[in-house]
Amino acid sequence: MNRLHQLTYYFNHGAVAIAVSLFTLATVNAQTIIPIETAHNALVLQADAKKDLKTIFFGKKLANKEEYSQVSGQYKQTDDYSEQLNAAYTPSGSRNLVEPAISVTHADGNNSLDLSYVDHTVTAIDNNVNLLKIRLKDPAYNFEVTLFYKSFYKQDVIEQWTEIKHSEKGIVTLNKYASANLHLKSPHFWLNQYHGDWAKEMQPEQSELTHGIKTLDSKLGTRANLFQPSVFMISLDKPGEENEGNVLYGALEWSGNFKIDLELDYQNNLRIIAGMNNYASPYSLKPGELFTTPAFLYTFSNQGKGDASRKLQNWARNYKILDGKGSRLTLLNNWEATYFDFNEQKLADLLKDTKKLGVDLFLLDDGWFGNKYPRNDDHAALGDWQENKKKLPNGISSLVKEADNVGTKFGIWIEPEMVSPKSELYEKHPDWVVKQPNRPEHYFRNQLELDLSNPKVQDFVFSVVDGLFTKNPKLAYIKWDCNAVIYNAYSAHLKNQSHFYIDYVRGLYTVLQRIRAKYPTIPMMLCSGGGGRVDYGALQYFTEFWPSDNTDPLERIFMQWEYSYFYPAVSSSNHVTDWGKQSIKFRTDVAMMGKLGFDIVVSKLPEKELQFCQEAIKNYNDVKAIIWQGDQYRLADPRSGSVASMLYVNEEKTEGVIFNYQVNYRYGESSKYPVKLNGLDANKKYQIKEINLFPGTKSPIDGSKTYTGDFLMNIGFNPILNTDRTSVVLKFEEVK
Structure with a gap:
């Protein structure tokens, strides 16, 4: 951007001066400084005389923007021999000596890559959101990377991703393809990370980062967050506290395999490289094909973990979670009341209990489908999404009608990505199933995944949802489950198996986009055996998520506490169940810290407990807007x-x-x-x-x-x- 264009930009964008200040400040000695500023923070990039794009500052923004160019001179650290330690997007195979953000094999077999600054543009999306695009190109190869920085001024949030393309004479193999590459300076760095398992989600751990690479990753394919969530915090100088300290929050918007490398380099600076996991996934990129990475989002606060979480929650409600500023339905679920053992009459009685309790919706859970192989336990029928004639002789439509007569809404559970080996779908379409040929099948919860990289499977999964709504227009809610991880990863559809993990998630998103195009407002819960798939890549299609199958209220206090650092209360589905030894009051009070639901046998509640629940729901309706939308x-x-x-x-x-x-x-x-x-x-x-x-x-x-x-x-x-x-x-x- 030359001086004339710079002045023109200032003049034309005067109306968005209150939005993100994103522009070229100066060109001094052929150095272009590019600050990405939000209300309180700044990420400042610099293209130097050699056209290397570097990070020269990240943190609380300075009052005088011209002083960003002086920041680097105040650090007297070991020499950067490669001149790439603080690269904004680190390539491999040329000068780089540390973990790269991108690694490729060119069409001629060469493994080196260099990326030089070409130009950048800024688009003001509205008075709060700006999009910066920075184009980088290899001087020796017709290979290009565009870095995207979408900044949300009031929320102090940045989403960062990349687009990769080339015009070489043949296939280029992408060996690594991160979404973001951050560079932080501080005497010490502390990591808050999470681990878990089924019913033990979001268990926090804190440690000081030492030299080398700390990797947070998943290779599960689906339910990627089961053992290690893709969210984390970095505290600078000292461990961050609730109301003080310098804290960075990071999260990857991707529902598949992820990898986050945290490298403390020999200069004692921290490099954060985040993106899709390249495990078993070298990607063959054709000439002219565009490879887009998922967004990595981050926010920074110099006022502690609480302030950072409120920024992220505010951003999520306004920009990411489906209908994040809207309302939610309280519900009664039949699962713990009946499990798989129910019939039409039992459900009709429970529907009346929904009205008696005072909630908005009745949710029919697992077990309503399958005829040749009835769904009477978790060993059969996934994929056979026809109503079980023995349990529901009049079908789902009669229950939807009964709910309407009672004065409540009706929702239903599905797990459309999955297939039971004991199912008609498996028998008819074995080529749709994710499984290795000539190897024994290995099951997670007695099931396998359907191959969502296959467009025919995508059509089938869409038809499951579309068919339910076509037959039952008054259906008001979907609980979308995903209970298995991927074993023996293989697609009968794909010629290149190294694309499978990426194309599976892309296929899932394609289905969800089709569903939302046709049914934009239907509430859907994102369930994955609990919190196995809680990420903002998926949550843009869902109104809420299921934190854990563990509904013991004492355990939930701790889990919901940790989830709240990254996700707003409006997105957290919390149910009152019979788990735990605490009173019905304790269980209900805990579940109210989010989107309230019940999974109990209402008819068996003692009179005072029923009375309490009814009054609690009235109280909840009075304060829910504050819980969902407040700070x-x-x-x-x-x-x-x-x-x-x-x-x-x-x-x-x-x-x-x-x-x-x-x-x-x-x-x-x-x-x-x-x-x-x-x-x-x-x-x-x-x-x-x-x-x-x-x-x-x-x-x-x-x-x-x-x-x-x-x-x-x-x-x-x-x-x-x-x-x-x-x-x-x-x-x-x-x-x-």
């Missing part, structure tokens, strides 16, 4: 004390709700100290009242007293928790 503050960490406390406050800071739980039941444990609130207006006055009281109990909290926001944030408020009073929900409102 979330973690007040008392369950891992560091006997009390957990979570606050949601509306944008105007006039009302909110606080969930408090006793998580340590040892003798004498209680809320000995007041819990300090956050996010209030110090000058406003508030009243705090307890809601969700169990029938026949009286709150020890005086709801007539008033407190200033200053008092509540500096002194706090005691919810009066103890081993006899383990769950307390408080609603506060401004008093004028």
Whole structure:
């Protein structure tokens, strides 16, 4: 961008000055400086005299943009012999000595790659969102990479991805193809990562990063986040705390194999390289073909983990999760009430319980399909999506009609990516099944995947959903499950098996895009044996996700706490079930910290418990907008004390709700100290009242007293928790 174009840009974009400041600041000594600025942060790139594109700054933005060019001179570290340690997108095989972002084999067999800056353009999408494109090209080969930086000014979020193409005379093999390559400077780096398994999702671990490469990855194909989620935090200088510290959040928007390399180099700087996992996936790129990587998103805060999470939640509600600013349906699920053992009459009775309870929707779970091989357990019928005539002689349509008569909505469970070896679909289309020829089949939950890289399979999966809605136009909800990982990866459709893992996920997204094009507003839950597929690549097609099959409320407090760092409450489906030893009140209070549902036998509830649930749902309907759309503050960490406390406050800071739980039941444990609130207006006055009281109990909290926001944030408020009073929900409102 020359000086004339630069001035023209300033003039033409004056109206978006409040949006992301994304432009070429100066060209000094043939160095082009490109800052990507949001409300509080800046990522600053520089194309130097040799046309190498480098990262020269990342963190809280400077008041004077011209000073970014002086940042590098303040660091007196070991020499960068390759001059590529801080490359914005590191190629391999030329000068580079560290982990590359991209590695290729050219059509002539050469494995080297160099990427030189060509030009960049900026597009103002609206007054909050800008898109920067930077074009890089190999001087020796007709090979090009375009870096994309989509920045969200108010939310301090950046999405980054790449497009790769070439015009060489033959196939170029992409051996690695990251979405992003960040470079951070700090004396120390601390990693917060997550691990888990079924019913043990989102278990946190923290460690200081040492020299070498720490890799977070998955090779599961589907349910990629089962053992290791693709989200993480990096704290600079020292471990970040809830309300202080420099913290970077990262997440890959991809539902398949991922790889995140965290390399502390010999200069003591951190290089973050994130993208699809190149495991077993060298990609053969034809001349003129465009290879697009998924987006890697990140946000930075110098005010701790809580501030970073609120930025990410705000971004997700406004830009990523389907209908993130909309409403959600409370529901009653039949799974724990019946499992596979039900018939039309049982379901009709449960439908009436839905109305009796006061929720919006009845969800029919697994077991409603299959005739030649009935779905009476998890060993058969996946793929045979016709109603079981013995269980449902009048079909799904009669249940949808009955729900309408009762005055409720009807939803249904499906697992359309999967096939049971004992199914008609498997018998008719063995070539549609992901399995290695000449090798024994190995099952995960007694099932296999359908090959979504095959367009015919994509058509079939789409037809499963489309057929349900065509036959039942009033169907109001889909629970989309995915319970297996990929063993013996092989596609009978693909000629090049190294494309399989990538093309499977692309095929899944193609199906979901078709579904959303025809049914844009139908609520859908993303379920994957729990949190096995919780990522923003998938969540753009879903209204909510299922965090875990573990619904023990004590366990859920910890899980939901960790999920909330990356995902807003409006997206988290939380059900009241019979798991755990806690009271119905405790279970319901925990489930209210998100999108509330029930999975219980309503007819077996004692009178007072039913009365409590009915009143709790009314209370929830009163405060759900604050929970779903308000700012979330973690007040008392369950891992560091006997009390957990979570606050949601509306944008105007006039009302909110606080969930408090006793998580340590040892003798004498209680809320000995007041819990300090956050996010209030110090000058406003508030009243705090307890809601969700169990029938026949009286709150020890005086709801007539008033407190200033200053008092509540500096002194706090005691919810009066103890081993006899383990769950307390408080609603506060401004008093004028």
